[in-house]
Amino acid sequence: MTVAQETAARPRIDxxxxxxxxGGLVRLELRRxxxxxxxxxxxxxxxxxxxxxxxxxxxxxxxxxxxxxFGNRIVYETIFETVFLGAILFFGCLYVFFNLFRGEILERSxxxxxxxxxxxxxxxxxxxxxxxxxxTALFMASTVFSYMLIYLPVGFSGAIEDLTAGPGGRxxxxxxxxxxxxxxxxxxxxxxxGMVFRNPIIPAGALYVWEMLHFLLPPALKKLSxxxxxxGLLPVPLSDGPFAVVVEPPPPAVSVLGLLAFxxxxxxxxxxxxxxxxxxxxxx
Amino acid sequence: MSDDRNIVIRDVSKFYGDVLGVNRVxxxxxxxxxxxVGPNGSGKSTLMNLLxxxxxxxxGEINILGFPVTRPQDLFRRFGYCTQYDSFPRGATxxxxxxxxxxLHGLDRGEAERLTARTLERVGLVDSAHRRIAGYSKGMxxxxxxxxxxxxGPQVMVLDEPxxxxxxxxxxxxxxxxxxxxxxxxxxxxxxxxxxxVDLLSDRVILISNGYIVxxxxxxxxxxxxxxxxxxxxxxxxxxxxxxxxxxxxxELDHVTEVQLHDDGGGLxxxxxxxxxxxxxxxxxxxxxxxxxxxxxxxxxxxxxxxRYLVDEEEEPS
Numbered sequence: 001m002t003v004a005q006e007t008a009a010r011p012r013i014d015x016x017x018x019x020x021x022x023g024g025l026v027r028l029e030l031r032r033x034x035x036x037x038x039x040x041x042x043x044x045x046x047x048x049x050x051x052x053x054x055x056x057x058x059x060x061x062x063x064x065x066x067x068x069x070f071g072n073r074i075v076y077e078t079i080f081e082t083v084f085l086g087a088i089l090f091f092g093c094l095y096v097f098f099n100l101f102r103g104e105i106l107e108r109s110x111x112x113x114x115x116x117x118x119x120x121x122x123x124x125x126x127x128x129x130x131x132x133x134x135x136t137a138l139f140m141a142s143t144v145f146s147y148m149l150i151y152l153p154v155g156f157s158g159a160i161e162d163l164t165a166g167p168g169g170r171x172x173x174x175x176x177x178x179x180x181x182x183x184x185x186x187x188x189x190x191x192x193x194g195m196v197f198r199n200p201i202i203p204a205g206a207l208y209v210w211e212m213l214h215f216l217l218p219p220a221l222k223k224l225s226x227x228x229x230x231x232g233l234l235p236v237p238l239s240d241g242p243f244a245v246v247v248e249p250p251p252p253a254v255s256v257l258g259l260l261a262f263x264x265x266x267x268x269x270x271x272x273x274x275x276x277x278x279x280x281x282x283x284x
Numbered sequence: 285m286s287d288d289r290n291i292v293i294r295d296v297s298k299f300y301g302d303v304l305g306v307n308r309v310x311x312x313x314x315x316x317x318x319x320x321v322g323p324n325g326s327g328k329s330t331l332m333n334l335l336x337x338x339x340x341x342x343x344g345e346i347n348i349l350g351f352p353v354t355r356p357q358d359l360f361r362r363f364g365y366c367t368q369y370d371s372f373p374r375g376a377t378x379x380x381x382x383x384x385x386x387x388l389h390g391l392d393r394g395e396a397e398r399l400t401a402r403t404l405e406r407v408g409l410v411d412s413a414h415r416r417i418a419g420y421s422k423g424m425x426x427x428x429x430x431x432x433x434x435x436x437g438p439q440v441m442v443l444d445e446p447x448x449x450x451x452x453x454x455x456x457x458x459x460x461x462x463x464x465x466x467x468x469x470x471x472x473x474x475x476x477x478x479x480x481x482v483d484l485l486s487d488r489v490i491l492i493s494n495g496y497i498v499x500x501x502x503x504x505x506x507x508x509x510x511x512x513x514x515x516x517x518x519x520x521x522x523x524x525x526x527x528x529x530x531x532x533x534x535x536e537l538d539h540v541t542e543v544q545l546h547d548d549g550g551g552l553x554x555x556x557x558x559x560x561x562x563x564x565x566x567x568x569x570x571x572x573x574x575x576x577x578x579x580x581x582x583x584x585x586x587x588x589x590x591x592r593y594l595v596d597e598e599e600e601p602s
Contacts, residue, residue, distance in 0.1 A: 024387030107374055111336075
């Protein structure tokens with residue numbers, strides 16, 4: 001029996017084998033992301049919101065901390081929306097996901113991956129899943145730590161009460177959900193950008209301006225920004241200022257499903273590109 | 285023999301825009317050691333990258349053991365490729381490099397560890413296995429690439445210039461390894477730009493030049509053909525300031541059979557049965573200040589010139 005006949009005689013898809021292969025790639029990618037310099041940079045970035053909340057919650061100005069003066073929920077929402085969502089999540093995802101394939105193209109090692117018995121679409125899915133897991137773990141930890149610090153003025157018992165009996169627990173879950181969805185949405189987008197562009201500055205700059213100025217966009221165009229859906233899920237509504245074009249936020253289900261569908265669509269395009277991709281490092 | 289046991293390349297062409305990579309390659313390669321030989325830039329790596337699916341043919345199709353190259357999930361269990369790229373995942377040790385890609389074949393850790401250890405032993409890198417590849421010598425990097433390509437026990441091994449950078453001892457061991465693998469009924473396709481380097485170990489040789497397959501066949505036949513060609517005159521051109529004087533000197537040599545001056549008076553063509561001796565004469569005349577040479581080289585672009593080029597490469601080290 002020839003190998004082709006032998007293969008044809010086997011079950012169409014060996015799911016256990018496939019799971020081991022994808023698991024192997026996810027672990028390989030996780031090691032690459034969490035045990036290298038990248039993890040240190042991401043770790044430092046994710047510590048920024050923690051440090052900011054710590055500052056505003058512990059340094060008194062005129063006898064009161066900022067948390068006490070303006071209310072811990074409003075202060076946290078502002079920090080989360082402007083610093084975390086508006087900068088750290090965006091650029092953190094850019095750093096990791098842009099390099100998911102581009103990094104290996106630049107170090108001329110992508111061919112090793114493409115010479116393994118894995119469909120290229122699965123390579124995209126496995127690398128992306130590993131990156132989402134790594135980035136989400138770091139940023140969710142940052143969200144939890146920074147959120148806990150808003151309870152500095154009320155102490156441990158006040159924190160437990162708010163988290164269990166008050167709205168604190170629901171808010172924390174909402175922030176964690178937004179963190180996860182931001183990683184999924186921006187992650188897919190930057191994975192594609194990394195496949196198409198050699199230098200991230202122009203595409204990432206354009207995307208950043210688009211995302212940050214989304215509040216000025218007309219309602220139809222707002223729907224084309226990731227942050228529009230993420231903001232709709234945030235627990236404390238904040239004003240976007242006097243120049244904002246105000247629209248009703250999409251229902252949570254639409255935001256969640258819309259972002260997941262968006263990520264799936266972008267990844268499908270990425271998979272199509274890598275299917276047709278040729279390895280010619282001299283051009284990169 | 286059935287196509288399902290062979291590497292089958294049907295009318296394959298690859299163009300990079302307007303630039304030719306390979307053109308109309310039609311080959312059927314049986315198990316054993318096959319050498320793909322041609323000058324640098326002749327299309328060897330392009331053809332190998334096409335076989336591995338790292339490049340897509342502009343035209344034609346490739347089947348390996350009955351599988352199209354577009355089905356990695358089937359093909360790459362049986363196919364190993366040692367590329368020309370001297371690059372590795374950042375920070376990896378030799379062991380990690382071989383082991384981690386074995387896991388992507390779906391092997392459990394124990395089996396992957398066993399194969400990694402066995403392969404590193406085969407290529408003689410056991411002692412350096414846990415050192416970072418970045419600190420390896422050129423020859424060690426070449427061997428760890430080879431180990432990664434053969435660790436999963438492929439039936440087809442495509443090796444792009446695998447003997448490059450190896451010292452004579454390791455080279456002999458590596459050649460012995462190729463023989464063992466071929467003896468087990470596997471395909472070993474090796475590229476080289478030096479005919480002499482591979483003709484003794486190959487069952488067959490494919491000669492490629494300027495993107496075209498110019499000859500293929502069993503080694504004894506090819507060797508006889510090469511010897512025959514060596515006896516035939518080779519056409520050489522020289523662009524110089526004193527072509528008539530040089531023509532006179534050339535005619536004094538018994539191996540020069542014909543000389544023709546260029547119409548513009550700036551050079552000459554000649555036929556010689558011993559190009560090496562003629563080129564030595566030109567070098568001596570230049571050194572003595574007798575003539576100023578602008579360019580010199582073989583004027584043939586056919587099989588004969590390719591053979592001659594490859595044979596000359598062979599003689600270079602001595």
